[in-house]
Amino acid sequence: MSQTSLQLVENLNALATGLFLLTAFGMVAMRQARGCLYLFIAQSILLALSAALLGLRFDSGHLYGVALVNAVSKPIIVPWLLRRVAPVAIYTRREIDQVLNIPTALLIALALAVGAYFLGVPLAAAAGSGSQVPNVPIGIAGLLLGAFTLAVRREALPLLIGLLAMENGAFLAGIAIARDLSLLVELAIAADGLIIVLIVGLLVRAVERQVGTTAVGELASLKEAPARLAAGEDRA
Amino acid sequence: MSERILFNLLQVLVVMAFAPLVSGVLARLKEMVQSKRGPSVFQPYRDLWKLFHKDEIVSRDSSWIFRFTPYVVFVTPIFVTLLIPVLTSYPLFFAFMGDMLGAGFVLALGGFFASLAAVDTANPYGAIGASRTRMVGFLAEPVFMIVFFTVSFVAGSTIPYIVQQHWVTPVANFFTPSHVLLVLAFLMLILAEGGRIPVDNPTGHFELAMIDESKSLEYSGRGFALVKWGGQMKFFVLICVLLNVLVTPWGLAAEQNLGAVLLALPILLLKVFGFVLVLVVIESSLAKLRLFRIAEFLGAAFVTSVAAMIAQVFAA
Numbered sequence: 131m132s133q134t135s136l137q138l139v140e141n142l143n144a145l146a147t148g149l150f151l152l153t154a155f156g157m158v159a160m161r162q163a164r165g166c167l168y169l170f171i172a173q174s175i176l177l178a179l180s181a182a183l184l185g186l187r188f189d190s191g192h193l194y195g196v197a198l199v200n201a202v203s204k205p206i207i208v209p210w211l212l213r214r215v216a217p218v219a220i221y222t223r224r225e226i227d228q229v230l231n232i233p234t235a236l237l238i239a240l241a242l243a244v245g246a247y248f249l250g251v252p253l254a255a256a257a258g259s260g261s262q263v264p265n266v267p268i269g270i271a272g273l274l275l276g277a278f279t280l281a282v283r284r285e286a287l288p289l290l291i292g293l294l295a296m297e298n299g300a301f302l303a304g305i306a307i308a309r310d311l312s313l314l315v316e317l318a319i320a321a322d323g324l325i326i327v328l329i330v331g332l333l334v335r336a337v338e339r340q341v342g343t344t345a346v347g348e349l350a351s352l353k354e355a356p357a358r359l360a361a362g363e364d365r366a
Numbered sequence: 367m368s369e370r371i372l373f374n375l376l377q378v379l380v381v382m383a384f385a386p387l388v389s390g391v392l393a394r395l396k397e398m399v400q401s402k403r404g405p406s407v408f409q410p411y412r413d414l415w416k417l418f419h420k421d422e423i424v425s426r427d428s429s430w431i432f433r434f435t436p437y438v439v440f441v442t443p444i445f446v447t448l449l450i451p452v453l454t455s456y457p458l459f460f461a462f463m464g465d466m467l468g469a470g471f472v473l474a475l476g477g478f479f480a481s482l483a484a485v486d487t488a489n490p491y492g493a494i495g496a497s498r499t500r501m502v503g504f505l506a507e508p509v510f511m512i513v514f515f516t517v518s519f520v521a522g523s524t525i526p527y528i529v530q531q532h533w534v535t536p537v538a539n540f541f542t543p544s545h546v547l548l549v550l551a552f553l554m555l556i557l558a559e560g561g562r563i564p565v566d567n568p569t570g571h572f573e574l575a576m577i578d579e580s581k582s583l584e585y586s587g588r589g590f591a592l593v594k595w596g597g598q599m600k601f602f603v604l605i606c607v608l609l610n611v612l613v614t615p616w617g618l619a620a621e622q623n624l625g626a627v628l629l630a631l632p633i634l635l636l637k638v639f640g641f642v643l644v645l646v647v648i649e650s651s652l653a654k655l656r657l658f659r660i661a662e663f664l665g666a667a668f669v670t671s672v673a674a675m676i677a678q679v680f681a682a
Contacts, residue, residue: 134536137536138537138541141539141541141542141543142541144541144542144543144677145541145542145543145546147543148543148544148546148547148673148674148677149543149546151673151677152547152550152670152673155666155669155670155673156666159662159665159666159669232662232665233661233662233665236662236665236666236668236669237665239669240669240672240673243672243673243676244676247676247680251680264543264677264680267680
């Protein structure tokens with residue numbers, strides 16, 4: 131591959147990872163459960179794109195496999211599963227609340243992203259192979275932002291999406307460092323993710339049926355509010 | 367030398383002549399999206415003509431600021447036009463008079479006087495509008511700063527002509543993540559600064575919900591025409607910076623002759639028309655945000671610009 135097209139591929143990969151970071155921020159700021167899901171789909175597509183571009187860059191057929199697995203499992207199967215298992219959590223609630231207000235959450239997320247760079251750049255340099263692409267620091271940032279989403283959300287579906295976003299971040303960092311993992315491992319991880327979606331989705335459905343809401347952040351106050359519990363039993 | 371002064375003045379004429387057309391085309395296209403016919407695209411020109419021929423009424427209790435402000439609002443975008451690439455890709459006579467930061471300050475000066483004049487008349491809606499504009503302004507300011515500093519860090523200069531050259535030369539430069547994120551942040555900034563839809567509704571007539579418009583409520587006749595025209599020129603200038611420096615830095619005149627410069631004009635108008643189409647999509651599909659959600663919108667712009675900055679700083 132010529133030098134200029136190599137440069138172009140690297141820049142396109144950097145672009146995909148940059149937009150990946152933006153979707154991770156979006157998940158922290160998004161107010162709608164469906165919006166969170168769409169952002170997750172976009173993030174997964176960007177992850178697959180980055181894997182394909184790195185496959186082109188490092189001439190690795192294995193990474194194309196990773197891209198394919200990601201492009202099929204996350205943007206297509208995960209929403210389908212969620213729609214089958216927990217439609218209420220996706221469709222009914224228009225707005226979801228957070229522990230923090232959104233500008234504060236965004237500022238903390240920003241600090242996390244900067245911290246991820248301080249962590250990720252030396253890490254990629256130590257790994258030796260992925261230091262010329264920005265995947266490692268942005269992947270770590272995605273991981274931290276997913277964890278942050280998990281910490282501040284009080285609604286079941288965005289919590290699940292935060293968990294999946296953490297996995298996306300780890301994947302994005304992983305494809306730059308460990309390019310020749312066996313495809314079996316990747317498939318196992320993808321299947322693992324789908325099982326998580328299925329289990330959490332069923333859990334959400336059970337919670338919804340028991341309590342009448344998917345706002346799991348309020349579950350802590352159930353003991354003090356017997357009236358709500360009674361209402362939930364009525365519905366069940 | 368004299369040619370460069372001439373082209374610089376030509377840029378000013380172009381901005382003055384075509385700024386009202388942008389809002390005319392925008393209004394017409396928005397109406398067409400809603401299956402209505404809408405006013406002619408030349409309606410803003412007719413409005414200006416009408417206002418210039420009307421009597422001006424100035425409140426007896428207002429101070430010199432009120433009378434002085436329309437001229438400031440009208441002149442500041444013209445000053446900025448001298449500094450930025452509108453038609454040519456090479457720096458013109460006044461290009462080194464000030465950089466992007468200076469242009470930002472000059473535009474802010476117009477906003478400052480507009481806010482003062484709004485308070486000056488003691489019209490209650492004027493003060494509401496002024497304080498809201500200041501709120502949007504100080505939320506937009508950090509985004510402005512980070513966008514400018516990242517751009518100048520990338521290109522090694524704060525002169526818009528030189529920044530513009532940086533994105534043109536290798537195509538790969540254009541696809542760097544910092545560039546795309548900067549474009550997004552700057553677009554959100556333009557929507558906020560220009561008083562466009564997710565932040566402010568420019569066609570609304572309800573005083574309590576106004577942000578940008580209520581500052582000119584007390585003006586009439588010639589003063590109102592100048593304020594209106596100045597606002598349209600400011601928006602046009604911001605669009606020119608976005609398009610010619612960041613998004614589509616191609617199609618500007620590279621040779622120093624009148625023919626090439628005149629040929630750049632239709633290309634510029636085409637680019638602006640493309641941007642107006644994007645604006646129509648944004649304005650027809652989004653609703654105006656509640657006042658305290660504006661902080662979230664500009665917070666998102668801030669995060670985008672900082673993401674661009676860290677992507678650039680750590681990639682280098």
